[in-house]
Amino acid sequence: xxxxxxxxxxxxxxxxxxxxxxxxxxxxxxxxxxxxxxxxxxxxxxxxxxxxxxxxxxxxxxxxxxxxxxxxxxxxxxxxxxxxxxxxxxxxxxxxxxxxxxxxxxxxxxxxxxxxxxxxxxxxxxxxxxxxxxxxxxxxxxxxxxxxxxxxxxxxxxxxxxxxxxxxxxxxxxxxxxxxxxxxxxxxxxxxxxxxxxxxxxxxxxxxxxxxxxxxxxxxxxxxxxxxxxxxxxxxxxxxxxxxxxxxxxxxxxxxxxxxxxxxxxxxxxxxxxxxxxxxxxxxxxxxxxxxxxxxxxxxxxxxxxxxxxxxxxxxxxxxxxxxxxxxxxxxxxxxxxxxxxxxxxxxxxxxxxxxxxxxxxxxxxxxxxxxxxxxxxxxxxxxxxxxxxxxxxxxxxxxxxxxxxxxxxxxxx
Amino acid sequence: xxxxxxxxxxxxxxxxxxxxxxxxxxxxxxxxxxxxxxxxxxxxxxxxxxxxxxxxxxxxxxxxxxxxxxxxxxxxxxxxxxxxxxxxxxxxxxxxxxxxxxxxxxxxxxxxxxxxxxxxxxxxxxxxxxxxxxxx
Numbered sequence: 001x002x003x004x005x006x007x008x009x010x011x012x013x014x015x016x017x018x019x020x021x022x023x024x025x026x027x028x029x030x031x032x033x034x035x036x037x038x039x040x041x042x043x044x045x046x047x048x049x050x051x052x053x054x055x056x057x058x059x060x061x062x063x064x065x066x067x068x069x070x071x072x073x074x075x076x077x078x079x080x081x082x083x084x085x086x087x088x089x090x091x092x093x094x095x096x097x098x099x100x101x102x103x104x105x106x107x108x109x110x111x112x113x114x115x116x117x118x119x120x121x122x123x124x125x126x127x128x129x130x131x132x133x134x135x136x137x138x139x140x141x142x143x144x145x146x147x148x149x150x151x152x153x154x155x156x157x158x159x160x161x162x163x164x165x166x167x168x169x170x171x172x173x174x175x176x177x178x179x180x181x182x183x184x185x186x187x188x189x190x191x192x193x194x195x196x197x198x199x200x201x202x203x204x205x206x207x208x209x210x211x212x213x214x215x216x217x218x219x220x221x222x223x224x225x226x227x228x229x230x231x232x233x234x235x236x237x238x239x240x241x242x243x244x245x246x247x248x249x250x251x252x253x254x255x256x257x258x259x260x261x262x263x264x265x266x267x268x269x270x271x272x273x274x275x276x277x278x279x280x281x282x283x284x285x286x287x288x289x290x291x292x293x294x295x296x297x298x299x300x301x302x303x304x305x306x307x308x309x310x311x312x313x314x315x316x317x318x319x320x321x322x323x324x325x326x327x328x329x330x331x332x333x334x335x336x337x338x339x340x341x342x343x344x345x346x347x348x349x350x351x352x353x354x355x356x357x358x359x360x361x362x363x364x365x366x367x368x369x370x371x372x373x374x375x376x377x378x379x380x381x382x383x384x385x386x387x388x389x390x391x392x393x394x395x396x397x398x399x400x401x402x403x404x405x406x407x408x409x410x411x412x413x414x
Numbered sequence: 415x416x417x418x419x420x421x422x423x424x425x426x427x428x429x430x431x432x433x434x435x436x437x438x439x440x441x442x443x444x445x446x447x448x449x450x451x452x453x454x455x456x457x458x459x460x461x462x463x464x465x466x467x468x469x470x471x472x473x474x475x476x477x478x479x480x481x482x483x484x485x486x487x488x489x490x491x492x493x494x495x496x497x498x499x500x501x502x503x504x505x506x507x508x509x510x511x512x513x514x515x516x517x518x519x520x521x522x523x524x525x526x527x528x529x530x531x532x533x534x535x536x537x538x539x540x541x542x543x544x545x546x547x548x549x550x
Contacts, residue, residue: 006437018545074513082512113486114426145423146494147487162421162492163519212425216517220510247426267513284513306438306499306535309507309515310542311474317543330438330499330539 007327008340009369020338025373028339032298033385035320035337036065039296041271043316045285046302046324048072048248049343051350051362054375055257058300060383060396062270068294069268070285071254072247072302078280079215080244081255081265083224090231092207092241093356094121099128100239103203105141107227108165108213109245112149118245123209124153130204139199143168144213156196161187166219169226172197176233201237211245243356249345252353289315298322301344301375305330324378341375348374418459420452420493422472422522424501427485438499438535447498448532450524451484456493462526469527470495470504472520477503477538478530493524499535503542 011028012020036042044067047055055071062069073081097104104123111118119125127134142154145162160168164186171185175197183190200206208231214223227242234240246252255265262268264278267285281287285304288294289312297316299305301324305313313334323335332338342348347368351359368374373381380397387394433442450470457464460481468481470493477500488494495501497517506516533541540546 018547075515075517078514079512110425110486113428113431116428116431145489145492146484149486151486159489162423212517215514216425217519218510218516220512220514280513281509281511284509286507286509286513286515287511290507303438305539307497307502309474309505310503310539312507312515313539314542328437328439330535333536334540334543334545 057379109211
């Protein structure tokens, strides 16, 4: 079996002189468990690239440690969640988009760059059941302040002034309700807005995909809120659906798994010990970091080192910093402890959620590196060690009948 | 030579996405992300040619990047640094109480910095937390 020499196989711990030294897994697991137990309010963040089994396992650790559990949505589609809580989410699956949508709107997203297979598999080019002519049959509208490669593909490009999405949504809804609008809204001519509203209104099935252009800029959740209301308005005339362009492999997964476990998809504060509490702005990773409210940081299958604003990284680095990642990355290179794991979907099978929240079972395509655990195995061991250290029974492990690692001594169902 | 105030957008690009999979210490990642896309008209206002290093300063930090002509058309006014280590040196961590930082649409000052050198990803990140020991 070919093995990748660039991948780490042994945990590394930072030494007082700043260098990294390889240590055995047992020692790494012990340090991980002790650090979490010692911390008053650890933050466990990441999970875009782990499978659902790993997310479920880490939930038990977080509960035991009284941690805050957060995923990449917090810096990505978090505001979309907030809008969905407020206004609902009239969505569909990607299959429906492919088979039915004859008008496709890309609002603040650039799938040609960020989701390269999206347009060919689901949204612009494929021939579906009611869309047999593929691209010929679809009208594409792009809303973006830059003329992106997606905008170049579009029939209509609404090149709005950056950060004025809210006004443009508002103008479209106003037009749909038969009212007049100013000659220019968000830098776009009245005629173009009216033309776009007509296209959406006359669609047999209009599909709105929205991305970081809505959630990373001024307005945040309010932009998405308006988008959802636009979908509701359009359904008065025709059929319309909306979908968040979730990035990253399994980033829809933690929203599902943790909602079953704790009732919330992200920003889950378990430090109260009795119940989970979610309040983005208060319990979100960046805000917690900036207010120095956490005293340990665990980065799992994501890249806080490269993708958090650097000031947040500086705050987090004041305390123990643990990275769980199959590869070397920025987070692993500043961490106090780096534990390598198998790559979910490559050498570790499991369940992942697609952006339309459809679960997909993956097989491993490569044999895992010898001695390197999966996320789930690692977190189960850390959980077990935490239970040992705090003198209680690892109840969640004994409830796990299909526990994968061999020390399963106390299965409830044999 | 002039200081110009621009509206910064930091978003994904295919160049960054592909290079990231090769690793953030890979030269391709450096090539893809240590840049700032600026409309030629704004370059004129700055008094620079393309491929000149510039200093980008925001309310929360500053970084040296190479000014290039936009790979996807960007009108005068906004500037674009691809998502990644260099962009996040200047992204403000303010979240409007939603948890999501201001990755797009924040004011920056851009000025020519011909004599300044670009830093590697590792130098920027390790350097920001006092772990940078020099080297490549």
